[in-house]
Amino acid sequence: MSAFRLAGLRRLRRLQEDQAAAELARSTAQRQRAEKRTENARAQLAGSDLGNGGSALIFQAAVAARAAMSSTVLAAQAAAEVAQAQEGQAQGEWSQARARTKTLDKLAERHLAAQRQAEGRAEQHTLDELATQRATRRKEDS
Numbered sequence: 001m002s003a004f005r006l007a008g009l010r011r012l013r014r015l016q017e018d019q020a021a022a023e024l025a026r027s028t029a030q031r032q033r034a035e036k037r038t039e040n041a042r043a044q045l046a047g048s049d050l051g052n053g054g055s056a057l058i059f060q061a062a063v064a065a066r067a068a069m070s071s072t073v074l075a076a077q078a079a080a081e082v083a084q085a086q087e088g089q090a091q092g093e094w095s096q097a098r099a100r101t102k103t104l105d106k107l108a109e110r111h112l113a114a115q116r117q118a119e120g121r122a123e124q125h126t127l128d129e130l131a132t133q134r135a136t137r138r139k140e141d142s
Contacts, residue, residue, distance in 0.1 A: 004111045006108070013100050017100075020093045027086050031087045044072075
């Protein structure tokens, strides 16, 4: 059997696909962490109140705290959107790498099928030769 000529390229494509899959997993984890931070910041903001009663200083402090929490929510939301965009890009890169690998896998399968077919033809030819030789010997012996 002859070796698949593109075996080295196929290994390289698989390595690239594995790297793209690892990057996608990292991006997904980063997005999930960013979304969790956003959820936590929103929950913290929802749980805060401006206080019922008390002095004007307490009210002003509560307003300032809510404003700070609102900016935290916005920053976390922006980070989650960036992480989601990065995940989308990583998904696209993995899909492209997978497609390149699949193309070479199909070529390798065709190569293997062609080799098996050639081996089958060679074996059939050998069997036909043996049958012809036996038939010739029988005629000569008769």
